[in-house]
Amino acid sequence: MSPDVIPPEALFRLLGEEGLSPPRILTLAITGVCNLHCRHCWVEGGAEASAAHVATANLRRLLREFAELGGAGVRLTGGEPLCHPDWFSLLRCARDLDFPQLALQTNAELLRNDTAEALASLDFPGLSIQVSLDGATAASHDLVRGTGAFAGALAGLKRLVAVGLAPRLSLFLTEMRHNFDEIPALLELAEELGIPELTSGALVRCGRAARDERIAPPTATQYLGLLDRYDTDEAFRNRYRARGKIAALEWRGESRARTQDCSFVENPYLSAAGTLYPCLLCHADSHAATEVFAKPLAAAFAEGARPWSALRQLSRERAASIPECRACAHRASCGAGCMGRAWGGCGDFFVPEDRCALRRAVYARKKTNADPG
Template sequence: MECTGRAGLRLPRALSLAVTGLCNLSCRHCLVEAGPRADPHHVPADAIRRIVGEFAALGGEELWLTGGEPLLHPQWLDILSACCRGPSLRTVGVQTNGALLGGAQVGALRALRFEGLRIQVSLDGSAPRTHDRVRGRGSFERTLDGVRRLVAAGLGGHISVAFTEMRHNMDDLPALLALVEALGVRRVVSGTLLAQGRAAKGELAPPTPAQYRALLSRYHADGRFQQLYAEHGEVAAIEWWKGRAEAGPDCCTLGEHPYVTADGTVYPCALCRVDELAVRGAFERPLAATLAEAMPPWSRLLEVKQRRHGSLRPCLECSGRLHCGGGCMGRAHAATGDLMAVEDRCELRKAVYGWREDDGPRAGRDPAAVLRPCARRSHPTR
């Protein structure tokens, strides 16, 4: 994909598009605070089809329909069918809590017969005690029923599980990988709790550095866990450990994966929801015009990213500074209101970079052991 010509920004390769603000659940960690009482903000189907077609014409490859709960949009199937059969997209994904995946819905998904279909189901544990604490009583069994229906319909290879790492469920990850294996699901992708939206109330807590170190110890000591992870896992702590010797200044997909809310506000990504970087009115004008308006502020953001990488004061003596570089700007701003701060997972990252395979968990490491730079590699869990 060609550069846009402004400070190295590129046209979007992927797009996350919220089709509704309504949800059947009121999850305690929801970033957008969706729920049954939320303003529906159902995006008109014609507007969705138009913007998706324009995105594909610009060279876009990957689309994610999200919400709220996208299956609550009254025309969700028509929208999804048009996205799969119309534009030349390689991947069309649906992000769902899975509780509404009844027989009719699963049958409709199977009938699409689109190889690039991806169904991302949110599952925050291997049992009700971890999942339902966040998403409500009975939600685990409803979600599991939906996943089983998808697998029975031959869609297991299209499913990924989205797991939010929290203090109360982090130790459940090995069991979740075993559950995914037993169900016949493709993979588990984790992301760490961000104290934004409903999670800002402080009722839930992120994992501790000790939990990250324990996970690494389990990974290195347990052959079965390693096998399950190799087949199904994509977890931040383990991916950071595996990529610790790599430079990561270009891992941020700034501008290459924007996020469009149900009211037509466009942000550079789903985590970097900064008002000064927002562009509004996406559903009332051509996508190219929206992106053209976004280029000046997003170019300045790119300059901030390049300036901050590895040069922030907490990074200077950190052995992971080349890989992390201060972490995600979106997370940093959400936690502190400052794009030039380190992200909220700084101590978790240090726990990973300081872990030693030869002697197990260790709180620190010789800061002189600077990690060598090497070729660029994409880390989805960064």
């Protein structure tokens, strides 16, 4: 069989032989271009990005081929996806391919009344729109994204709410030292706008963040302060239960031992440069399928099967192989953490993830403070 002609059943058999599951949700970067130049950008998107707009014909083909593989959903990202001249037609193409889930990740600044109305016209129950909001104030958000970015994002959010899309929205915060304490205010903003979800992820020291000392990850003291706020502030606790998903609080609620067995290939990420990684966070070029725009998508997944299987085995070995993890009393709670974050922060699979100190602080608190329910 030609390596380029791989029927879905043959691909699934190959993935199964390597101990991998079929892909479910594909995150697809349709451009490396962005209207902003954010200090924390992992992929270093911007107006002069090395990866420009992906050709629309390639993107349509990839969407079609992923549908043929039985994919459950697609997430369009960038750069800033709204910079791509055909972003809306690509969303409509994905909708017409009957993906159960269709997501758009945006900074919301380029949304105008007509684009908000166009999104509402998709009339697709599986649509979700994630808006990045790095603080509840202009001072915090603009420190990272540039002067005027907060006002632009808030205006875009309000346009989406005005056309009835609030139930489809979520806010995403990159946790940093200067904005972490604004999580309660962000939950209040989400409640005010009728947005059902606020999620977050801590800053990773890679991409631009590796070179910019003006931003830093949150501290363990801040994480513990959020736990205290949850324990003592009923209004905050109720808002969080209704809308929040923040690691500091989710970790404390974990009741089962966790093994680090990454779900490689189930949530793959395809960069605007045509590199296919096994997950959103593990961007190791040594274990990636390349030049994907020049080959069938099934062939790209087949190319990645063996290196991704090897990565998955590495993920299983980390807790027993990393000295700090072997000696840690909380090893069963985190399973050595996220291998992708470890790689992103220092280019080594066998180091603790960058949130290790934060996890230890939260897990230690679990022993003395029960969730007040």
